[in-house]
Amino acid sequence: MNRSKDLDNIAPDDEIVVSAPIKESPKETSPKKSESSDKKSNFSQTIYDILGHTKSPFSAFLIRPKILTFAERDENEEIYLAVRPHWINNLSWIIVSILMLFIPLFFKYITFLNFFPTQYQFAAVLFWYLITFIYVFEKFLSWYFNLFLVTNERVIDIDFNNLLNKHFAEADLSMIQDVSSSVRGVFGTFFNFGDVLIQTASEINQINFEKVPNPEKIIKLLKELRDLEEEKNNGGNNNE
Amino acid sequence: MNNFLTFNGLESYFFGITQIFFIACSFLYFIFALIVVKQVTSMSKSVIDKFNVVLILFSFIHLGFSILLILTMFGL
Numbered sequence: 313m314n315r316s317k318d319l320d321n322i323a324p325d326d327e328i329v330v331s332a333p334i335k336e337s338p339k340e341t342s343p344k345k346s347e348s349s350d351k352k353s354n355f356s357q358t359i360y361d362i363l364g365h366t367k368s369p370f371s372a373f374l375i376r377p378k379i380l381t382f383a384e385r386d387e388n389e390e391i392y393l394a395v396r397p398h399w400i401n402n403l404s405w406i407i408v409s410i411l412m413l414f415i416p417l418f419f420k421y422i423t424f425l426n427f428f429p430t431q432y433q434f435a436a437v438l439f440w441y442l443i444t445f446i447y448v449f450e451k452f453l454s455w456y457f458n459l460f461l462v463t464n465e466r467v468i469d470i471d472f473n474n475l476l477n478k479h480f481a482e483a484d485l486s487m488i489q490d491v492s493s494s495v496r497g498v499f500g501t502f503f504n505f506g507d508v509l510i511q512t513a514s515e516i517n518q519i520n521f522e523k524v525p526n527p528e529k530i531i532k533l534l535k536e537l538r539d540l541e542e543e544k545n546n547g548g549n550n551n552e
Numbered sequence: 553m554n555n556f557l558t559f560n561g562l563e564s565y566f567f568g569i570t571q572i573f574f575i576a577c578s579f580l581y582f583i584f585a586l587i588v589v590k591q592v593t594s595m596s597k598s599v600i601d602k603f604n605v606v607l608i609l610f611s612f613i614h615l616g617f618s619i620l621l622i623l624t625m626f627g628l
Contacts, residue, residue, distance in 0.1 A: 381601075431628050
């Protein structure tokens with residue numbers, strides 16, 4: 313007979329019913345959840361153990377980049393590794409562009425050019441430096457936007473050839489069949505860069521990471537990811 | 553060569569043709585600079601990174617210089 317719970321409105325003959333305070337249960341942490349978060353942190357540690365750390369955004373070997381992303385990225389997709397060709401591959405065009413910078417200094421030794429008025433010579437020099445700039449810029453862009461990505465879902469190859477052609481290739485981690493690497497030549501051995509060839513069971517038969525630094529680390533990472541993927545699949549099959 | 557052109561009165565023709573050639577080249581270069589701006593913008597949309605803004609800025613500076621080139625060619 314609990315007619316009223318408010319003490320101010322209780323009649324003398326009312327029976328006072330004090331309901332026991334509801335105990336706030338501490339946030340329930342299901343063992344499954346904590347187990348999965350443990351697994352995740354363990355895996356993160358494994359990645360750091362394999363790959364180490366990088367800070368410079370211009371590095372050719374970016375580990376878990378925070379800002380870098382791409383248009384085709386899924387919502388929950390996490391980038392573990394972003395790789396560009398080793399910087400030493402840029403050496404040839406850097407040398408050429410330095411030479412190009414000094415070429416106008418030799419214009420005065422070409423007697424034919426002295427025939428032109430100063431304005432023409434200035435225009436020619438301006439034109440030359442613009443060509444030099446665009447040569448450097450185009451080469452840099454080709455290097456900067458030529459990315460190989462390893463995420464928690466797939467491996468991706470993004471290429472821009474001559475500024476006009478975009479090439480995008482991807483393969484799911486579960487589709488990876490074989491991974492091989494080759495380090496060639498004096499520079500490759502000295503600076504530790506080479507090709508990583510990933511053969512897949514998807515439509516694109518193979519993805520080639522060209523002239524990337526630390527190919528052995530990439531192979532290790534891919535192996536870990538494949539093992540994890542297999543574990544997931546086995547776990548899923550067992551649960552069924 | 554200078555003496556030859558002056559002697560025959562061909563100097564003005566020669567420089568006129570050279571100027572037209574330079575203007576045509578600078579216009580082509582301007583179109584190329586526009587393509588570069590478009591490409592850098594689309595690249596930056598495809599791969600998003602910290603320095604994309606700087607790269608877009610560079611492409612616009614390059615476009616500005618290509619306009620300067622055209623103006624210089626007209627001023628010859």
